[in-house]
Amino acid sequence: EELCEALKEHANQEHCFLKGNLNRPLINEPRAGSTDPNAPTQLTLLDLDGLRSLSSVDEFMEDTGMGAVDYVVQYSSSMGVIPERGISAHLFVMLSRDYSPAILKQWLTHLNLTNPALVANLSLTRTNNAIRWPLDITTCQNDKLIYIAPPIIGEGVVDRFEGDRIKLVKKQHR
Numbered sequence: 001e002e003l004c005e006a007l008k009e010h011a012n013q014e015h016c017f018l019k020g021n022l023n024r025p026l027i028n029e030p031r032a033g034s035t036d037p038n039a040p041t042q043l044t045l046l047d048l049d050g051l052r053s054l055s056s057v058d059e060f061m062e063d064t065g066m067g068a069v070d071y072v073v074q075y076s077s078s079m080g081v082i083p084e085r086g087i088s089a090h091l092f093v094m095l096s097r098d099y100s101p102a103i104l105k106q107w108l109t110h111l112n113l114t115n116p117a118l119v120a121n122l123s124l125t126r127t128n129n130a131i132r133w134p135l136d137i138t139t140c141q142n143d144k145l146i147y148i149a150p151p152i153i154g155e156g157v158v159d160r161f162e163g164d165r166i167k168l169v170k171k172q173h174r
Helices: 002-012 059-061 103-116
Strands: 016-019 041-051 071-075 087-099 142-148 168-170
Touching: 002 016, 002 071, 002 087, 016 041, 016 071, 041 059, 041 103, 041 142, 059 142, 087 103
Parallel strands: none
Antiparallel strands: 016 142, 041 087, 071 087, 071 168
């Protein structure tokens, strides 16, 4: 509940979310080197990037074996603005204990390569020299900026998204 409310408050102020903890205050300086990207973490972040083969986040959670787990969903600013892109959302999931980001990255890679809905959305980047993962494998690191602000809609752009962009989804397991 606290995480969901904090995300809503900061999204409304057009802030972003930093996954990880700063090791010093930053004053007019880049954040490079200010977090430990490999520190154990109890928060995992699932970043769905244009998932076209499923109809909902709940279907994704069921399909990956996490259908009974609580999570906070934050729908990306492109969700509803670029409907043909598919599901774009950040899912914040608390873990029962700390895990190494390297282990979580292996798990996310495994999901991308074995889950049929994710495999169906694998592609190459525009330069054809890397894989574009439908489930981002880098968001488990503790140095990632996650954009949580709602979209700024310009003239001629329509936002078809209905409902809250950030919400807590309660299931059977915290």
